[in-house]
Amino acid sequence: MSLKSLLFGLLATFAAPWLVLVVRPYSGMAHLAPVAYDEEAGDETKGFFPPTRSADQARGQLIYFQQGCVQCHTQVIRPQYLGGDGDEFKRNWGEAQDALAPKRTRQTAPYDYLGDSFAAIGERRNGPDLANAGFRFSTRQAFLEHLYNPQARYDWSSCPSQRHLFSKRTIQGQPSNLAIKTTGKHAPNEGEEIVPSTEALDLVDYLLALKRNAPLPISLGGAKPTPAAPAAPAPALAAPVK
Amino acid sequence: MSQDSSTAPIERATPEDLRERAALDRSTKLPVLFFLTSGLVWLLISCVLGLLASIKLHTPGFLDIGLLSGINWGRLQPAYFNALVYGWCFQAAMAVGLWMMARLCRQPLKNPLTLVVAGHFWNLGVTIGVLQILTGGQAPGDLLEFGRTAWLMLFASFALIVVWQVLMFASRPKGADYVTQLYIIGACFWFPWLFLTANVFTSPQTASGLHAAMTSAWYANGVLFLFLVPMAVGTATYLIPKIVGRPLHSYPLAIAGFWSLALFGGWTGLQKLIGGPLPTWMPAVSSAAQVLLLIPVLCVAANHFMTVRDRHDLVQTSPTLRFIFAGAVFYVISHVVAAFLALSPGLTQYTAAWDGLRFMLVYSYFSMTMFGAIYFILPRLTGCEWLSPGMIRVHFWANIYGGSPIGVFLIIGGIFQGNAMNVWSNGFGALTDMLHGAYIGATLGWVFVLAANLVFFFHFILIALRLGRRSERATLLTSAADHGPASVMITKGAEA
Numbered sequence: 001m002s003l004k005s006l007l008f009g010l011l012a013t014f015a016a017p018w019l020v021l022v023v024r025p026y027s028g029m030a031h032l033a034p035v036a037y038d039e040e041a042g043d044e045t046k047g048f049f050p051p052t053r054s055a056d057q058a059r060g061q062l063i064y065f066q067q068g069c070v071q072c073h074t075q076v077i078r079p080q081y082l083g084g085d086g087d088e089f090k091r092n093w094g095e096a097q098d099a100l101a102p103k104r105t106r107q108t109a110p111y112d113y114l115g116d117s118f119a120a121i122g123e124r125r126n127g128p129d130l131a132n133a134g135f136r137f138s139t140r141q142a143f144l145e146h147l148y149n150p151q152a153r154y155d156w157s158s159c160p161s162q163r164h165l166f167s168k169r170t171i172q173g174q175p176s177n178l179a180i181k182t183t184g185k186h187a188p189n190e191g192e193e194i195v196p197s198t199e200a201l202d203l204v205d206y207l208l209a210l211k212r213n214a215p216l217p218i219s220l221g222g223a224k225p226t227p228a229a230p231a232a233p234a235p236a237l238a239a240p241v242k
Numbered sequence: 243m244s245q246d247s248s249t250a251p252i253e254r255a256t257p258e259d260l261r262e263r264a265a266l267d268r269s270t271k272l273p274v275l276f277f278l279t280s281g282l283v284w285l286l287i288s289c290v291l292g293l294l295a296s297i298k299l300h301t302p303g304f305l306d307i308g309l310l311s312g313i314n315w316g317r318l319q320p321a322y323f324n325a326l327v328y329g330w331c332f333q334a335a336m337a338v339g340l341w342m343m344a345r346l347c348r349q350p351l352k353n354p355l356t357l358v359v360a361g362h363f364w365n366l367g368v369t370i371g372v373l374q375i376l377t378g379g380q381a382p383g384d385l386l387e388f389g390r391t392a393w394l395m396l397f398a399s400f401a402l403i404v405v406w407q408v409l410m411f412a413s414r415p416k417g418a419d420y421v422t423q424l425y426i427i428g429a430c431f432w433f434p435w436l437f438l439t440a441n442v443f444t445s446p447q448t449a450s451g452l453h454a455a456m457t458s459a460w461y462a463n464g465v466l467f468l469f470l471v472p473m474a475v476g477t478a479t480y481l482i483p484k485i486v487g488r489p490l491h492s493y494p495l496a497i498a499g500f501w502s503l504a505l506f507g508g509w510t511g512l513q514k515l516i517g518g519p520l521p522t523w524m525p526a527v528s529s530a531a532q533v534l535l536l537i538p539v540l541c542v543a544a545n546h547f548m549t550v551r552d553r554h555d556l557v558q559t560s561p562t563l564r565f566i567f568a569g570a571v572f573y574v575i576s577h578v579v580a581a582f583l584a585l586s587p588g589l590t591q592y593t594a595a596w597d598g599l600r601f602m603l604v605y606s607y608f609s610m611t612m613f614g615a616i617y618f619i620l621p622r623l624t625g626c627e628w629l630s631p632g633m634i635r636v637h638f639w640a641n642i643y644g645g646s647p648i649g650v651f652l653i654i655g656g657i658f659q660g661n662a663m664n665v666w667s668n669g670f671g672a673l674t675d676m677l678h679g680a681y682i683g684a685t686l687g688w689v690f691v692l693a694a695n696l697v698f699f700f701h702f703i704l705i706a707l708r709l710g711r712r713s714e715r716a717t718l719l720t721s722a723a724d725h726g727p728a729s730v731m732i733t734k735g736a737e738a
């Protein structure tokens with residue numbers, strides 16, 4: 001076989017999947033913009049979908065990738081036909097979410113990753129799915145304490161401590177209001193405190209904002225709210241039962 | 243391509259042939275030894291990182307001291323896997339591919355130094371990438387975790403290396419055709435395309451989040467099935483007829499195996515994201531293609547099996563054939579598992595089974611095949627024989643008893659994990675407990691793998707320094723006398 005005909009054969013067989021699976025979808029996905037909720041069409045929410053990410057949260061997402069959080073955690077809610085009930089959000093993966101989370105949420109939509117440079121869908125679930133991580137902790141301090149010592153909350157957790165994102169220092173004057181409370185091996189000594197770095201704060205900002213509760217606009221195929229349901233508040237807040 | 247040409251590599255060699263082969267081997271010696279040595283150093287590094295990563299899965303607090311406290315599983319896992327794939331697998335593939343290409347095209351390598359320079363840049367790129375991951379600067383994307391500096395260096399040096407392979411192929415004499423050349427050219431065609439596409443479409447300036455994640459899934463599968471698999475298949479297809487001493491059972495079948503891989507390989511990858519927010523047909527197409535990849539497996543496996551036919555006793559004696567045989571078993575198993583994972587997302591998606599599959603493909607299949615090739619090539623490059631059959635046996639059995647269970651534990655553990663994920667009442671703690679045993683088992687396997695490769699590295703350094711056995715007879719795993727005339731055939735003269 002001559003080099004020319006070999007290369008032609010390779011080109012013909014490989015260009016097809018390349019164009020169909022990579023290049024063509026890019027032209028469709030690269031220019032998506034947030035969609036406005038349309039009250040006339042029946043949307044009960046105001047503003048835009050999806051809610052935009054702040055600069056702190058965007059930096060937090062970068063930390064999430066750089067530290068390899070993305071290696072163990074997914075951020076995707078699969079449809080009903082996969083994985084039994086499909087609605088991972090409902091399971092008590094981390095008990096705290098029961099109290100705070102709405103009872104129903106929707107499957108992940110393409111627009112949920114809008115504005116990200118890389119969709120943090122993830123690789124595997126060595127840790128629980130984080131698509132709705134924002135509901136698991138009520139305060140930033142609680143989340144920081146969890147990052148510092150994950151086993152304090154769940155002794156079975158295989159999540160590594162992120163204490164390299166914190167610093168231990170001697171208290172001088174007034175203790176910092178960011179200082180975290182922790183016990184165990186890496187607890188602060190008398191007269192010391194543990195304060196989060198900017199990276200840790202950005203990371204928690206990002207994680208607390210992970211709430212996929214903004215309803216899908218009707219123009220994107222979202223369901224029309226039933227008349228009996230109470231009006232949904234703005235997407236930034238935890239939405240009640242839809 | 244004539245039937246004659248396909249039998250060319252195994253014709254009984256004349257003295258002129260032997261002299262020509264010796265001249266070809268001399269021309270490739272420097273770059274081949276360079277790539278193999280640095281590849282093996284990366285193999286040892288990735289074994290250490292892999293062992294640490296495996297320990298951290300069941301004991302996250304392990305080595306959580308001082309400056310090391312940030313090096314968690316999230317960094318160790320990509321560091322180990324990238325070091326294994328780009329550090330070891332690619333360099334082994336380049337070395338073995340280069341050597342086979344020169345032999346098959348009957349072209350001496352004209353610029354060995356260029357290749358060594360390119361090899362230095364390749365190693366520098368991998369070093370930068372791995373250090374970046376370990377210090378907390380990994381980029382997102384499966385097998386794309388190296389930063390921009392690293393990928394640009396890798397791309398440039400790969401291009402420099404590939405050029406020589408293509409030139410050798412283009413200037414080969416008439417009739418010097420064999421299917422292995424197609425596999426090498428194919429792999430060297432697919433990888434740069436995959437790599438460039440993936441890195442361009444995931445770079446922060448151009449990327450669109452969801453599309454970047456899709457491209458990375460497509461790429462990660464492509465690297466395995468369109469670079470590592472064809473390189474290993476090409477190697478086995480070259481070496482099996484040489485060792486058995488008869489032509490390939492069916493040359494058309496071998497060609498069919500290559501083109502069916504080319505046809506389906508590029509469509510795989512997106513099955514990993516099934517159920518994700520992308521058009522449903524895309525993962526569906528990928529799943530189907532992954533299942534259809536069983537066609538080339540059937541072609542290749544049947545062909546190789548029929549070539550060896552009644553000479554499977556050679557697996558006992560020839561180190562090369564023994565490693566290639568073990569690799570071939572995992573070649574079939576891993577493709578069946580890949581098809582199974584593509585068809586059972588509800589059970590296995592986002593579980594450890596995917597890691598098991600990747601390990602099986604990269605280590606138990608690809609690396610074992612490359613070990614076999616190294617056992618064949620090194621005596622011909624250095625002019626001396628492997629020192630000790632005992633060390634080869636330790637290398638083989640420690641890999642079988644250590645390497646194989648890692649893949650198997652992770653796949654079975656992953657299936658249990660996926661099953662537990664689907665039970666409504668399970669808390670996440672139940673899932674973590676479910677995998678505990680599999681992860682401890684994998685750690686045990688890693689200890690064996692590390693030991694095996696330390697022994698192999700020592701053995702390799704001895705022969706590379708020409709401290710091997712001076713003999714006309716190849717080092718076999720059982721003595722020639724035990725096996726009669728069969729093993730006499732694989733002495734140096736007949737096999738060279």
